[in-house]
Amino acid sequence: MKISFQLIRNLIKTSFLGFFLVSNNFCLCILGFVQRILLTFNLKEFTPQLIVFPAIAVVFGRLFCGFICPFGIIFEWTYKLKMKMKKSKIIPKFNPKIHEKLIYLKYIFLVIGLYLTFKYGSYVICTVCPIGSFVGLNGTVISFILLGLFLIGGYFIPMFFCRYFCPIGALLGLLSTKPVFKIKTNDNCTKCRLCEMKCPMQIDILNNMDEKECIRCFQCVTACKKGGIKYGR
Template identity: 85%
Template structure:
């Protein structure tokens, strides 16, 4: 029996999600997850994460996003649920002029997050968060509200958080701007652009492939039945 590549990828991502939940007491605080990642980017100490994660991005692109990130698979399930409910095969698009500006928001959030983390230390983003003090909610309640809002956004805009808000994606994007292994069209491509219709990150794959925004979900490669896209050097 032939096992599809996407099935294997989903099994890998689901396994990492299960591992993440089991080792974090089933906590799904996305802010805490981002802060924990930023704390590992410690410029005063060369940690394994500071070497391995960027190195993977330099060679393979944002493979972490496509295969490991536990929240990535949740947001992927969200937009695919909408497609199934609407019986749609084409992903909705954000106005390109707006989209091209919004993708830089996550880089601004990365700079702010790194500044707060390096200046004030562990989990400072939760400490300075104004929402709790204004409405009297605990961090746990806020985290579920935030995740719920992002899931709603992800239902209408595929990979909403990953596209526009994820500082981790921004950090990896810096190192994966020109990776060794790239997604490229070949002579089998007939410019039907089905790959772009299937891309949850709304990337112009054929004319202006933006590697730093590609999360290596390989939906584009899978969608092309003619083998018009390759992933390699």
């Protein structure tokens, strides 16, 4: 039996979700380490994660989002549940004009979060971050409330949090604006736009492949049966 790439990816993400749920204080969030340095002014707090994850983003793009983030797999389940209920194989699109403006919200939240962390001397982003709710289920009341709200939003708009609010995605997006390995079409592309119909981040792949918004789920690549879209240098 042939095992699909997407099945393997989902198993990896589900495994990380399980790990986050049982872990009491271990987190791979790069923003947590950035905040720690801002709060302590101590470069001894500089951990390998601050090298590894940015390096991965610069070279490969937002692989963290596509393979590790526990919130990402929850959001995938959410919008796929809606698609299954509606018996649809095409990911619903949000108003393009509004979408193109809202994607910048997460960059604003990133800047505001880091500023407030520095100003008030506390882990502001971690306090409200719904992703942190999964770490041993030890999140704050605010983070669990936001988690619920974002899940509701994710039912109506695929990857709602990841598209418009995630500060981690914003930071990794800035680092992966021009990655070494890219998503790109080739001569086999028939411009059927099936890749765009399968993209949960609503990226205009054919006309404007926005690498910083791509979460490296590779659903566009696996959707194309003609090999018209590839991931590489």
